Amino acid sequence: MKAENVFRVMALGDIVGDAGRKLLQTKLIHLQRKYLPDLVVVNGENAAHGFGITKKIAEEFLNWGIDVITSGNHIWQKKEIFDFIEEMPQLIRPLNYPPGTPGNGFYRLQKKDMDVVVVNIMGRIYMEPIDCPFRAMDELLKQLEGENVLVLVDFHAEATSEKQLMGWYLDGRVHALWGTHTHIPTADERILPKKTAYITDIGMCGAVYSVIGMNVSESQRRVIQHLPVRFSPATEGELELQGILIDFDKKSKKPLLIQRIVERMEG
Ligand SMILES: [Fe+2]
Ligand SMILES: [Fe+2]
DSSP states (O other), rough: OOOEEEEEEEEEEOOHHHHHHHHHHHHHHHHHHHHHOSSSEEEEETTTSSSOOOOOHHHHHHHOOOOOEEEOOOOOOOOTTHHGGGOOOTOOOOOTTTTTSSSSSEEEEETTTTEEEEEEEEEOTTTOOOHHHHHHHHOOOOOHHTTTOOEEEEESSSHHOOOHHHHHHHHTTTTTTEEEOOOOOOOEEETTTTEEEEESSOOOOESSSSSSBBHHHHHHHHSSSSOOOOOOOOOSSSEEEEEEEEEETTTTTTEEEEEEEEEEEEE
């Protein structure tokens, strides 16, 4: 059930390859009926065979009822991205790429009378050394100063410490911040003291028998034998969809609750 005064956001972790897309397509209506989200965000950086996203896949996600598609370091891996990212504002790439990078780092939309900005930023620890995500957020929040808008952030980063630090940095300045990229959900969902909903990582949607969504034997060959094996997404066995729900008070925009969600199905 959902109370009248609640604006509910559902965010799902990185959709990995065919398995992740099949899971999303099969489970989305069920999730919408079960949780009645007002806004749905998914991370799509691994949707096209594990690396990047195509126009067809992104259009499918939007047709299924996804409001915003966030991404991360894999966003550029399907070359056609450069032909369509500018025409599809609902698909965002990290805000802290250097000036001149195609696409946008945030998307603003109206949903059920709520003015919402979804932002994507990316970390720098054990990742490409891009522009500072902290300063990028400072600049964006300066632009939004005085506006009555719900600000939601997908922080795509490897290090738990960097994500936690960003949580503290933005506490009370954004309404929610969730992590993506590691594909492993963390058990630290909470509302920070200044009323920002926070979780270090929301996980992924894809095969359970996998190494962060990718084929186990290929991963073993690459890591144990050091062979230049090409990764492909795992497809066999049970699939698991991982994400979060966050409830906000419609009036004050303060988070009331953050909880992890999991759905399983046979592959
Ligand atoms: Fe990912
Ligand atoms: Fe990533």
